[in-house]
Amino acid sequence: MSRLVSDTLVLSERNLSRLRTAPDLLIAFTVQPVMFVLLFAFVFGGAIQTPGYDYIDFLIPGIIVQNIAFGGFVTALGLNEDVTKGLIDRFRTLPMARAAVLAGRTLADVVTNLLSLLILLATALIIGFSFDAGAGEIVAGIGLLMLFGYAFSWVFALLGLMVSSPESANSLGFLAVFPLTFISSAFVPVESMPGGLAWFAEINPFTIVVDAMRALWLDAPAGNAVWGAVVWSLVIMAIFAPLAVRRYRLAAAR
Amino acid sequence: MTTTLVPNDPQEAAVHDFTDAPTDEPAISVRGLVKSFGEVRALDGVDLEVPRGAVLALLGPNGAGKTTAVRVLTTLLEPDAGTARVVGLDVVRDARALRERIGLAGQYAAVDENLTGLGNLIMVGRLYGMRRAAARERGLELLADFELMDAAKRPAKTYSGGMRRRLDLAAALVARPPVLFLDEPTTGLDPRSRLALWETIETLKADGTTVLLTTQYLDEADRLADTIAVVDRGSVIARGTSDELKDRLGGERLEVRLADATAAPIAERALAPMSEEPPTTQDGTVSLTVRGRDGTIVEAVRRLDEAGVGVLDLGLRRPTLDDVFLSLTGHVAEAADDEEETA
Structure with missing residues (x-):
């Protein structure tokens, strides 16, 4: 067990050290989300009606959830490269804990997610976002974001192991996750959507997580959204983590 | 260390x-x-x-x-x-x-x-x-x-x-x-x-x-x-x-580089009695396996001379691993192979 922990840390460190040598990735984690916040806040902000809230307050929890969900794409890229470039073989001939390859990837995502979350929050506060919450709820919100992000790392892990190249991992990831985040309460009130879309948006886990974040950070009426968000995150993990592990075994045993 | x-x-x-x-x-x-x-x-x-x-x-x-x-x-x-x-x-x-x-x-x-x-x-x-x-x-x-x-x-x-x-x-x-x-x-x-x-x-x-x-x-x-x-x-x-692998092929190979590549069929016919297997020609060079006998080169020169075939070069050499591989598998080892290494 201690071997699993130490090997996971070694591989997390390796995955994170990539940020130093690949500035494009660092930009993806820092500059890109900030750009999205600014564009949405100032380009769409004036046109979107969000009864009860300033658009910036409405937007920030939504855009942070979207950003965190995408955080796992580095896992998809990295795992795909490890498999296609044969590094998995190197790992598998070492006397290391097998699970550390996936654990190290997803753990590294937690660190990068936290990094971009802090940058986003700083940006949000600068452009006028204000919490309507106590310290406990703010921290609980960050915890929920990390949990949801970790769950999505497993979705991306599976994706990275299924596709043939890092490029297709990237584009498929966007194709799958982008519409999900937009057909939710992240950017516009669900009530403003046409019937079918509104129905989908209501049951979309993104809506549930975004509503939970608004409940925690803006004191919005939550219903069961906070528990629902935790349960959704756990369900996503319970489905995708075993699938990713199984796929990893198959990919490695070719 | x-x-x-x-x-x-x-x-x-x-x-x-x-x-x-x-x-x-x-x-x-x-x-x-x-x-x-x-x-x-x-x-x-x-x-x-x-x-x-x-x-x-x-x-x-x-x-x-x-x-x-x-x-x-x-x-x-x-x-x-x-x-x-x-x-x-x-x-x-x-x-x-x-x-x-x-x-x-x-x-x-x-x-x-x-x-x-x-x-x-x-x-x-x-x-x-x-x-x-x-x-x-x-x-x-x-x-x-x-x-x-x-x-x-x-x-x-x-x-x-x-x-x-x-x-x-x-x-x-x-x-x-x-x-x-x-x-x-x-x-x-x-x-x-x-x-x-x-x-x-x-x-x-x-x-x-x-x-x-x-x-x-x-x-x-x-x-x-x-x-x-x-x-x-x-x-x-x-x-x-x-x-050991080379010895399995037995004997040595006689190689004759012809002055005129079109004379290959005549050269092959002239040299055929010297080997148990039919001679082969590639790029104007006729080659055949010969059991280590004395006077192989002299005999080859005499036969080619009688057949009126011009020779640039002529020699005996031990088989290479290429020859071994070819005789074992019926195909060349380094042949371009479209098939990916599947495993």
Whole structure:
């Protein structure tokens, strides 16, 4: 067990050290989300009606959830490269804990997610976002974001192991996750959507997580959204983590 | 040589420590190995034995099953049938303990392109359970050995093909494994890098490392290997030293370079009585196998002269591994093969 922990840390460190040598990735984690916040806040902000809230307050929890969900794409890229470039073989001939390859990837995502979350929050506060919450709820919100992000790392892990190249991992990831985040309460009130879309948006886990974040950070009426968000995150993990592990075994045993 | 490898399980390591083992068990011992991928039988009952400190070359064309054999022996694949033991450890049952004692360098240099050369070796060392300082020390030692010191702090993606291979090989040697597996170590390398890698392998051998390498290059097998196992379609079809394999063909080859290539049919007819097999012609050179008899050259010259065939050059030579391979498999070893190495 201690071997699993130490090997996971070694591989997390390796995955994170990539940020130093690949500035494009660092930009993806820092500059890109900030750009999205600014564009949405100032380009769409004036046109979107969000009864009860300033658009910036409405937007920030939504855009942070979207950003965190995408955080796992580095896992998809990295795992795909490890498999296609044969590094998995190197790992598998070492006397290391097998699970550390996936654990190290997803753990590294937690660190990068936290990094971009802090940058986003700083940006949000600068452009006028204000919490309507106590310290406990703010921290609980960050915890929920990390949990949801970790769950999505497993979705991306599976994706990275299924596709043939890092490029297709990237584009498929966007194709799958982008519409999900937009057909939710992240950017516009669900009530403003046409019937079918509104129905989908209501049951979309993104809506549930975004509503939970608004409940925690803006004191919005939550219903069961906070528990629902935790349960959704756990369900996503319970489905995708075993699938990713199984796929990893198959990919490695070719 | 002060770096210590921290064994994963000291007790287990003590029991299995190959270097202290009193047995004279071979370094690698394989019996009836079978591995199929769907319909394809990549390994179809392979037997191999490599004494400690020896170099065995698995020689065969693409798709012959060489890589599959290496993957089974390095615990990457489980065989469908048969047994394989490396340093006395079963590749399936004792896989974990075995991984402490083997190194693998593949045809696709498995280095992390985003890490520096040193970073790669430190990572591998730490995954062997070494502490950071020890892993770093060992990494620097290997970089010096492999003439990569100048590039130690550069990301591996800036390395040339030859440098990558050297780094990959260095990574395989981090834990000083007694047995090293090299899967097509020089495929795709330029001649100079290839020669350098051969010299490295020879040094490792001189230090007592047992090496199993796969290759489709006959000169590589000829130069490096104590024993060659010729593999074709998942089976070992011949084995022996380079000389033994050449002797199997028996006799020598007489080669006649013609002044006029169009005279080849006349030359073949004139020389045919000298051999049990019909002569062949390629690029204006007629060749045939002759049983070592005195006066072969004189007889050949007389026959060609009588037939009125002009000769530029004429000589006897021992068979090459190429000839061996051709006669064993009916096809040329290095022939371009569209089929991917499937395993």
